[in-house]
Amino acid sequence: MTITVPAGSSLTLRCPGSEAIVLVTLAEVTAAFIEDLPPIPVLSLDGPGVRRIGVLELVTSAGVTWVEGEMRDDQLRIIGDAPAGLVQRRSSARQPGRFPASGTAQVVTAESRRLVAITGRVEDISTDGLLMRAGVPSLPYGIERLLLHVAMPWGDLTAAVAVVDQRADVLRGTFEWVEPAAASSLAEFCSIS
Structure with a gap:
């Protein structure tokens, strides 16, 4: 390794x-x-x-x-x-890349709960989760989850992502839900060595 x-x-x-x-x-x-x-x-x-x-x-x-x-x-x-x-x-096979992504982030702070549109690229993906770099210098503080649309080689992947770690423009998350039609394509893509 x-x-x-x-x-x-x-x-x-x-x-x-x-x-x-x-x-x-x-x-x-x-x-x-x-x-x-x-x-x-x-x-x-x-x-x-x-x-x-x-x-x-x-x-x-x-x-x-x-x-x-x-x-x-x-x-x-x-x-x-x-x-x-x-x-x-990391328990599952991962694949690096630069896959365009867009979606909506649920931001929760002590003062408010709101939805924010975000764009960026997924730089690392597995069947468990992903690493995303936002298209802005800094993500809003307090992102709890995302609904993302990722342009993968086989087509669009739609997934709900729970945030594990967030620093500046980088976000790591695990999948809460993956569109059933794309789940098998994602598993096949991640198993490619």
Whole structure:
């Protein structure tokens, strides 16, 4: 199995004595093992020569794990011992892509409950859920679920998605409902190696 950290991923570095830093990866990196990952180019606000060491929440193609990381000169490196293991393993086969998506988001805050139109692209999909990047710099705060229409290679996929994680313009969710006519096409598409 190959470990991949996709471009555009959000990684969190927690350093002692300071707030957590969310970093965006600028390029995809791949290795056979997590400890063999090359330096990951990231977007940071630090000046040259600033060094930060902390616990890195590393989101990869195989799941999420925590490792010791060092950031210097817009490069994030895995340091120290190999991690104990992945704490989240995706259970179903996934397929990357850039599939146009549009739909309606249910936004719930303490003050209101409203529907908001959204557009973007699905960058990763499985029979369990998806990763979507919105077509705006930032999604509205408090999205609980979506009704999405995704342009897949075989045709449109309509699905209800419960939000698992939302950061800036990226949203991860699990399927609550998939249009029955598209469910078998999705399963076949995701099983392609």
